[in-house]
Amino acid sequence: xxxxxxxxISIASAMTILGSSAFAADCGDITMADMNWPSATLMANVDKxxxxxxxxxxxxxxxxxTTTTFASMNEKGQPDxxxxxxxxxxxxxxxxxxxxxxxxxxxxxxITELGEGWWIPxxxxxxxxxxxxxxxxxxxxxxxxxxxxxxxxxFVGCPAGWGCQLSNxxxxxxFEMEKKGWVLIDPGSQAGLDGSIIKANEREENWFGYYxxxxxxxxxxxxxxxxxxVPFAGAENWDGCIAKAEQDCADPKPSAWTESEVxxxxxxxxxxxxxxxMDYFAKRIFPGSVMGSMLVFMEEEQAxxxxxxxxxxxxxxxxxxxxxxxxxxxxxxxxx
Numbered sequence: 001x002x003x004x005x006x007x008x009i010s011i012a013s014a015m016t017i018l019g020s021s022a023f024a025a026d027c028g029d030i031t032m033a034d035m036n037w038p039s040a041t042l043m044a045n046v047d048k049x050x051x052x053x054x055x056x057x058x059x060x061x062x063x064x065x066t067t068t069t070f071a072s073m074n075e076k077g078q079p080d081x082x083x084x085x086x087x088x089x090x091x092x093x094x095x096x097x098x099x100x101x102x103x104x105x106x107x108x109x110x111i112t113e114l115g116e117g118w119w120i121p122x123x124x125x126x127x128x129x130x131x132x133x134x135x136x137x138x139x140x141x142x143x144x145x146x147x148x149x150x151x152x153x154x155f156v157g158c159p160a161g162w163g164c165q166l167s168n169x170x171x172x173x174x175f176e177m178e179k180k181g182w183v184l185i186d187p188g189s190q191a192g193l194d195g196s197i198i199k200a201n202e203r204e205e206n207w208f209g210y211y212x213x214x215x216x217x218x219x220x221x222x223x224x225x226x227x228x229x230v231p232f233a234g235a236e237n238w239d240g241c242i243a244k245a246e247q248d249c250a251d252p253k254p255s256a257w258t259e260s261e262v263x264x265x266x267x268x269x270x271x272x273x274x275x276x277x278m279d280y281f282a283k284r285i286f287p288g289s290v291m292g293s294m295l296v297f298m299e300e301e302q303a304x305x306x307x308x309x310x311x312x313x314x315x316x317x318x319x320x321x322x323x324x325x326x327x328x329x330x331x332x333x334x335x336x
Contacts, residue, residue: 219292
C-alpha cells in the first residue's frame with residue numbers, strides 16, 4: 001500500500017515536472033523593456049522574477065523608454081513586454097497596432113493613483129476638510145500665502161521648458177486664478193519644485209501645486225491629488241489649446257487634467273508563447289501607496305531595479321502571491 005502511494009506520488013511529481021518543462025519550452029526566451037524611470041524598472045524586475053521562477057520563461061532585459069520601446073515593439077516585435085507604457089504619446093499608432101493584432105494590452109492600469117494634476121499636503125487636507133476640490137481651493141488663496149506678497153496665494157507650476165508648464169499656464173488662465181488672488185510660481189527646475197515641497201512639509205506650511213505620480217516625492221510626503229471639481233473639457237480643448245503655447249490658446253476652458261493612461265503591453269509572440277502569464281499581468285496591480293513606498297526606498301538606498309525588486313518580493317509577499325495561482329506562487333517563493 002505504501003509502495004502504491006509512493007508510486008502515485010512519484011508519477012504525480014513527474015507529471016508536474018513534465019508540465020512545467022513543457023511550459024518552459026513553450027515560453028522560451030522573452031525580451032522585456034527595462035524602462036529608464038524607477039517605477040518601471042522596479043516593475044520589470046519583479047516581472048522577471050515571477051515569469052522565470054513561476055512560468056519557466058527565460059527573460060532578457062532590454063533598455064527602454066516610452067517612444068523608442070513602442071516603435072521597436074510595433075516595427076520589430078521586440079521587446080515582448082513593456083510593463084509600464086504611458087500611452088498618451090503613442091495612442092494612435094498603439095491602437096492601430098492593437099486593431100491589427102500585433103500588440104495587445106495585458107492590463108490597463110498597472111499602478112493605482114497614477115497621473116498628473118494639482119496636489120496638497122495631507123495636513124492641509126486634514127486641517128481644511130472643506131477643501132474638497134480645486135474649485136474650493138481657488139476661493140482660499142489666503143491659506144497659501146505667497147512669500148513675497150502674502151496678500152496673494154502661491155500656486156507652484158512646472159519649470160520653464162517642461163511640457164506641463166504650458167498646461168499649467170493655460171489652466172491658470174482658464175480658472176481665472178489671477179483675478180481670484182493667485183500668483184503662478186515658476187520653480188525653475190525639478191530641484192526647485194521638489195525643494196518647495198520639502199520646505200513646506202518640514203515647516204507644515206500649506207502648499208498647492210503641480211506634480212505627478214508615481215514618484216518618490218508623492219510617496220515620501222503622501223501628497224493628496226485634488227479633484228478639479230469640473231469634468232475633463234474634451235480633447236479639442238486640451239490638445240488644441242491647454243497643451244499649447246499661450247499665444248496659440250486664445251480661449252482655454254476650465255478642465256480636469258487629461259487622463260494619464262498606462263498599459264502593460266505585450267507582443268503576439270508573448271501572448272502565444274506565454275499565454276498563462278497573461279492572467280498574471282491581468283492581476284498584477286501595484287497599489288499607489290506600495291509603489292510610493294518602494295520609490296522612497298529606491299531613492300534613499302540608491303537601489304536599482306534588481307535590488308528594489310528583491311526588496312519588494314520580501315516586503316510584500318501577500319500582495320504578489322495574490323496575483324498568482326497557488327502552485328505558481330509556491331514556485332516563486334521557493335526560488336527566493
